Amino acid sequence: MTRAAALLYPPTCVLCGAPGDAGLDLCQGCRADMPTLGACCARCAIPLTRSSSASSAEPTSPDEPNRPGPSLKLKPGPSPPQHKPELSEHRIGAHSRIAGDGLCGSCQRQPPPYRRCTAVYRYEDPLPALVAGMKFRARLNLVRLLGELLAEELLARAEAPDWTWPDAIVPVPLHPQRLRQRGYNQALELARIVGRRLALPVDIACCRRIRSTQAQSALEERQRLTNIRGAFAVTAPLPRHVAILDDVVTTGATVSELARLLRRNGCEQVDVWALARTP
Numbered sequence: 269m270t271r272a273a274a275l276l277y278p279p280t281c282v283l284c285g286a287p288g289d290a291g292l293d294l295c296q297g298c299r300a301d302m303p304t305l306g307a308c309c310a311r312c313a314i315p316l317t318r319s320s321s322a323s324s325a326e327p328t329s330p331d332e333p334n335r336p337g338p339s340l341k342l343k344p345g346p347s348p349p350q351h352k353p354e355l356s357e358h359r360i361g362a363h364s365r366i367a368g369d370g371l372c373g374s375c376q377r378q379p380p381p382y383r384r385c386t387a388v389y390r391y392e393d394p395l396p397a398l399v400a401g402m403k404f405r406a407r408l409n410l411v412r413l414l415g416e417l418l419a420e421e422l423l424a425r426a427e428a429p430d431w432t433w434p435d436a437i438v439p440v441p442l443h444p445q446r447l448r449q450r451g452y453n454q455a456l457e458l459a460r461i462v463g464r465r466l467a468l469p470v471d472i473a474c475c476r477r478i479r480s481t482q483a484q485s486a487l488e489e490r491q492r493l494t495n496i497r498g499a500f501a502v503t504a505p506l507p508r509h510v511a512i513l514d515d516v517v518t519t520g521a522t523v524s525e526l527a528r529l530l531r532r533n534g535c536e537q538v539d540v541w542a543l544a545r546t547p
């Protein structure tokens with residue numbers, strides 16, 4: 269943010285309206301309350317439930333109450349479709365013990381076509397409202413905030429010895445028809461913020477959505493897998509190592525389909541970056 273912009277629009281928490289912290293539109297308190305991902309599969313980042321811990325002696329509550337989130341300062345509007353929680357292909361794995369290598373049952377049985385998914389948050393309050401605000405109301409301050417939070421997480425993860433940066437970020441493409449309807453590809457807008465912050469190019473030429481699929485959020489898990497098949501095409505030479513970026517990873521069907529295609533077309537390494545992951 270420029271000095272003038274900072275004077276005109278001082279950082280203000282999008283959740284509670286208090287002054288923002290560290291130049292972000294989020295205050296310290298609300299940031300501390302954000303549902304960070306915590307223990308998750310080393311490969312697909314699916315959050316591992318408390319019951320997955322073999323050493324946990326505490327009884328587990330099957331329905332952990334959702335804390336009432338702080339009231340989100342979003343303008344009222346039509347209720348947007350949300351990622352509905354669904355039976356994940358990883359559901360069995362999520363509730364099983366993780367192996368010594370930190371993989372969920374599903375990744376142990378069949379590794380995904382990407383090397384590793386890095387996500388920042390669980391897709392829990394207040395993420396659905398933040399993502400919907402970014403996606404359906406094109407709130408630029410939300411895009412900037414969420415992009416910055418993702419970039420910060422990636423910088424922190426880069427401390428790991430096996431971390432390597434991609435040659436380019438590839439946002440999950442929207443079909444041109446959907447893009448016209450929405451006017452906006454949230455994955456691309458997030459990628460622009462992340463790319464600028466990390467000094468990485470954003471490659472929007474290398475692949476395209478060639479089939480207008482039904483919104484994944486409206487489908488059951490099995491339908492999601494067939495719905496997305498063949499939805500993308502490679503349209504330009506691929507970088508050697510890419511990071512696919514999406515706002516929310518649910519079953520992983522979309523990012524897996526895209527990763528498989530990129531790998532099949534010569535991409536040597538594919539990572540997935542996401543703001544949030546559904547349990």
Ligand SMILES: [Zn+2]
Nearest residue numbers: 281284295298
């Ligand atoms: Zn706040």
Ligand SMILES: [Zn+2]
Nearest residue numbers: 309312372375
């Ligand atoms: Zn996994």
